[in-house]
């Protein structure tokens with residue numbers, strides 16, 4: 001059995017707590033061992049009790065406004081003091097503008113992994129017991145101290161006997177029982193007091209604790225992280241701009257992860273990046289485009305792209321590390337996000353509100369009418385004079401205000417996505433203060449829609465191009481103009497794809513609609529067609545287009561050509 005298979009089949013448990021999060025099993029374990037949780041319960045109750053009392057005191061003495069900042073900072077400190085589970089809760093809450101006051105939110109966002117490193121002796125003992133060999137047998141060299149310490153583990157730099165440079169991630173001792181105990185207490189509190197909380201969580205609070213627990217347990221399983229890294233690498237295998245470290249399974253376990261060392265500069269080190277001769281703008285573009293590819297193409301996305309997890313490599317690529325927290329988007333959600341971006345840019349707020357319902361931000365029974373003008377206002381405030389000024393931070397700030405007035409809620413998955421987008425944008429802005437996310441994002445979305453590689457995307461394009469049964473010439477023009485601003489966008493293959501689609505069986509509806517559109521309002525829309533032609537004529541010369549059309553016919557089966565006959569007949 002290989003080391004990798006051996007790791008996968010390891011059913012062992014730790015201190016009676018099994019590997020996968022199982023709320024019932026954890027409760028059963030602690031219920032008969034009250035001495036294990038009494039002290040922790042008292043500590044947690046005391047820490048939160050004092051905090052809530054100080055909030056009440058502020059209210060009684062009319063100092064809420066004055067002490068706002070101080071209390072927010074105290075909340076961050078007390079979560080840090082209570083350890084990994086509470087730091088993680090704080091990090092998760094920092095993505096929930098619908099649940100948390102804005103001043104607390106700003107403070108929670110700062111919640112980085114601020115724990116001191118643990119003892120080297122303990123770390124090395126963990127490596128030895130996990131890998132079943134001495135540290136010297138596993139690594140030719142290893143740094144005497146960790147190069148980084150985070151909430152869940154710490155990282156050493158090492159060299160394998162075969163010469164490869166690696167990062168060795170070692171998990172904090174006793175982490176699983178610690179998390180299990182805190183989750184048990186949180187669950188008990190949720191069961192007892194959940195119903196009294198004045199929050200619209202959309203779910204039972206115990207379910208939320210369970211979902212959080214399951215994610216956390218996944219995150220501390222380094223075998224799972226290794227798999228995520230490999231899946232992510234496979235998705236980006238044809239992308240020369242993105243680097244993902246390889247996993248050395250032979251030196252990895254559930255608590256030790258050995259992975260390729262990334263030589264590069266964290267995206268926060270702007271100066272170092274510049275002095276290494278790397279163009280920060282290019283890195284920003286790679287970051288945003290690879291972020292969008294994860295969301296809209298692969299559906300498998302890095303849910304924790306904070307500055308420490310992204311590097312610029314000396315050869316101008318962007319490297320991702322830390323695959324503990326990943327999430328998966330369904331096909332339907334991917335498409336709806338793509339269309340929501342387009343609705344936003346097209347300023348079609350009704351369609352946007354409908355997309356919000358589809359994505360779960362609004363329940364299907366919500367009356368969207370009053371929300372439409374509110375969305376219009378938020379968007380108007382957020383973009384100011386032009387679409388180019390759009391940024392996610394402003395828009396989410398505006399949205400968090402909206403959430404109090406309308407029945408919005410943030411589905412857990414989107415909380416991660418939104419955080420991921422804001423982080424990427426923040427990073428981009430730190431590298432290039434003039435950065436406009438729209439300038440990179442929209443050409444990408446437009447390019448994807450126009451290329452329409454999948455039937456679903458083609459359907460979306462149709463939805464965007466036809467509103468109330470009318471063809472939206474202006475939208476097509478906008479989209480082509482914007483997509484063209486992207487260097488990667490080549491009109492010819494797109495035109496060819498469009499043509500193939502038009503004469504295919506699937507394109508019957510579009511053929512008919514286009515013909516109707518051309519003669520809409522009892523006039524031939526030659527003006528619009530001419531404007532479109534002016535937009536594309538520099539890149540497509542008629543000869544090339546003719547050649548592309550011939551190629552398309554040649555590639556198409558007889559059925560494709562047959563599909564064209566009715567269209568030609570209609571034209572006559």
Ligand SMILES: Nc1ncnc2c1ncn2[C@@H]1O[C@H](COP(=O)(O)OP(=O)(O)OP(=O)(O)O)[C@@H](O)[C@H]1O
Nearest residue numbers: 113148150151152153155167260261262308321322
């Ligand atoms: N492959 C690598 N190459 C170079 N440095 C690395 C690598 N992996 C980790 N590091 C360093 O270790 C730090 C912590 O690593 P990582 O983020 O994977 O740990 P973590 O415990 O999962 O942290 P978090 O609490 O943020 O999830 C990184 O910020 C980076 O500085």
